[in-house]
Amino acid sequence: MxxxxxxxxxxxxxxxxxxxxxxxxxxxxxxxxxxxxxxxxxxxxxxxxxxxxxxxxxxxxxxxxxxxxxxxxxxxxxxxxxxxxxxxxxxxxxxxxxxxxxxxxxAPLAMQPMFVPGERVAITYGPLAGLEGIFQMKDGEARAMVLIEWMSQPQKLVLAIGTLQKAA
CATH class of the missing domain: 3.30.70.940 (NusG, N-terminal domain)
Known part of the structure; x- marks a missing residue:
């Protein structure tokens, strides 16, 4: 050994x-x-x-x-x-x-966040599933603020973090 x-x-x-x-x-x-x-x-x-x-x-x-x-x-x-x-x-x-x-x-490897501000994300669950938006920021441990285009207007939504994934 x-x-x-x-x-x-x-x-x-x-x-x-x-x-x-x-x-x-x-x-x-x-x-x-x-x-x-x-x-x-x-x-x-x-x-x-x-x-x-x-x-x-x-x-x-x-x-x-x-x-x-x-x-x-x-x-x-x-x-x-x-x-x-x-x-x-x-x-x-x-x-x-x-x-x-x-x-x-x-090497100290820093915490890698799940999403970074400005990153494109896709909504995977709920009535808005299939829509894409721009991740803005975390809103607590379980939520995220996402900017989406809705009826030709930008809208900020607060969504459950588990309903998001990185957009392809």
Missing amino acids: QHEGTAGNASWYVVHTRPKQEFRALEQLRNQGYECCLPTIQLEKAQRGKLASCTEPLFARYLFIRLDDRTSHWSPIRSTRGVSKMVAFGNRFATVRDDVVDALQK
Whole structure:
């Protein structure tokens, strides 16, 4: 198993996880003594009609693992819960430079709002479903102010945040 501080040619490798199991794979690999990195980001999402803050992987279905090509035991990785496979190109495993992983570990990733003012949104539910408008601002945790064109006039509406999505 890889332990921090092991001598040799240690490099960061890319692990492909099963869908939505990045955190499980991370925990299981760390429990086996591997040094891992799972960059995350804070996002706003609509949950049960309200905005909620959640932490998600920056790269869906991927995490990084530090392995030494001489002393690390690679065989348990593939059978670890949450892991799909090690990423490889041909017969060579994908590596990531140390400085890139260091930057990802240190970078403060700010909260990403669900919508930003001026963004086009589509109304997905209710009597106005199918209309598009311009997101103006949040109006509390569960509502948003949207500017729509109605009878040749701009109208500001306050709608449930869960009834909106980014327009295509």
